Amino acid sequence: MATGRTHRPATRSRGIPEATVARLPLYLRALTALSERSVPTVSSEELAAAAGVNSAKLRKDFSYLGSYGTRGVGYDVEYLVYQISRELGLTQDWPVVIVGIGNLGAALANYGGFASRGFRVAALIDADPAMAGKPVAGIAVQHTDELEKIITDNGVSIGVIATPAGAAQQVCDRLVAAGVTSILNFAPTVLSVPEGVDVRKVDLSIELQILAFHEQRKAGEEASSQDAAQPVTPPVRPAPADDSDRKGPDGDVPAVMPA
């Protein structure tokens, strides 16, 4: 999963819990696959397995949307696809701009998953003048100067930031000022935005770090990985402000385990 949330504090949107909203796209994908195989109906058990969740959770999630199932039978696939799409707002067209056409930006522009879900790449924007006019994924890259005009002309409300970290906040400010109210941020920075603007963050490095944590834990289950050769410099515990005597050569106090 992508990570940084920044979900709305506790504002259950129209009674639908955030956690449920986050799972609807999962269900939708599984349902779409069933639809393509012309499967007419599906039980909560089957669909839950396909989406990788608990069937009770799935049923509760759907109960927030309404009673769309038939007891003894299951859910009508086509009907449910439509209902979830409508709930997620995918029955309308969402123009999206991608700012920062580096490796990642180009990958995003080429990503097929967008177009298939009601999202349309309205423009690709980059600060490098050398990029301007160059076609990426069949769309000519435009210069940052055009940003405001592009946003307003196309009625864009969703922006994707794929710039280096240093430029992200500035780009964000301009997007918001121009009218964008939802931002998907790939830059490794915390963006500050005014009230009413949604930010979701995808951070590749954070995901890896979380994996590393669990990996270390698995590996260190038996081997007490602690006294292994430390590749990085272990800094000393800052002295208790009593400057009179510094800790002797024993240094590196092993910082007692929490529990």
Place this chain on the structure above:
Amino acid sequence: MATGRTHRPATRSRGIPEATVARLPLYLRALTALSERSVPTVSSEELAAAAGVNSAKLRKDFSYLGSYGTRGVGYDVEYLVYQISRELGLTQDWPVVIVGIGNLGAALANYGGFASRGFRVAALIDADPAMAGKPVAGIAVQHTDELEKIITDNGVSIGVIATPAGAAQQVCDRLVAAGVTSILNFAPTVLSVPEGVDVRKVDLSIELQILAFHEQRKAGEEASSQDAAQPVTPPVRPAPADDSDRKGPDGDVPAVMPA
């Protein structure tokens, strides 16, 4: 934030809550930035602001690691950087393989955030024979046939999947069979893995769909967006199994709103 979780059920890893682990990389990044500016100490309030979280939450998070602060002063930046790095397992070197060198895979290979955090790209793997040998981000792409050998020779335990959805499960199975126990999945599929293997999922399209949901909600606050022209075909509510008479030409029952 990247999305699909698949966190371990309820196995609080060594007493540190999952939610806390997920935030540690955030703190680490903020601390690293402070460190580069040679800031010696930082208060929970300041650091929390930099990381975009609540200060009480931050203090509680740190309390799971130990008592690393000094009352009346704050936290020693260098010391905390080291402690968090160690906790996350970033003081050791993690060889990583990336499978699927398309647009996204190439972007990941070029992403600087990996190397700077103890992650080392050990190999790039692709199924296309035409890719074999071609250098991406300074590393020669290798063919899928070599996958098992690469994993075992380099002692790789973390794999990144950036293949098309159709190939993901197969690649996953081979990675796991070869000894990988942590997987970061960018393919839009639910991966099934044996017990003991961690999977984290990053799904670009899901993030956008969640944004669209909130965006629709904002837009539809006053305008009852419901009776606007529907671009997609609204399927009829499946008839109550009474096959005797099908709904006449009136068809399209507008599917009563849930609430």
Place this chain on the structure above:
DNA sequence: CCATCTTTGTGCACGCGTTCACAAAGACAT
């Protein structure tokens, strides 16, 4: 029309995560 079987929808309890609010700890000045 009745009985049986399947599957949904949900009331309820439990546990995790968040937040408040404050006592304890240490810095710093006098």
Place this chain on the structure above:
DNA sequence: ATGTCTTTGTGAACGCGTGCACAAAGATGG
């Protein structure tokens, strides 16, 4: 030393999310 001021670390309360378990609803067969 003593007192004041700052900031941490945490006990406790609360709310959200999850999962169990079951009653109700409808299909299906006789």
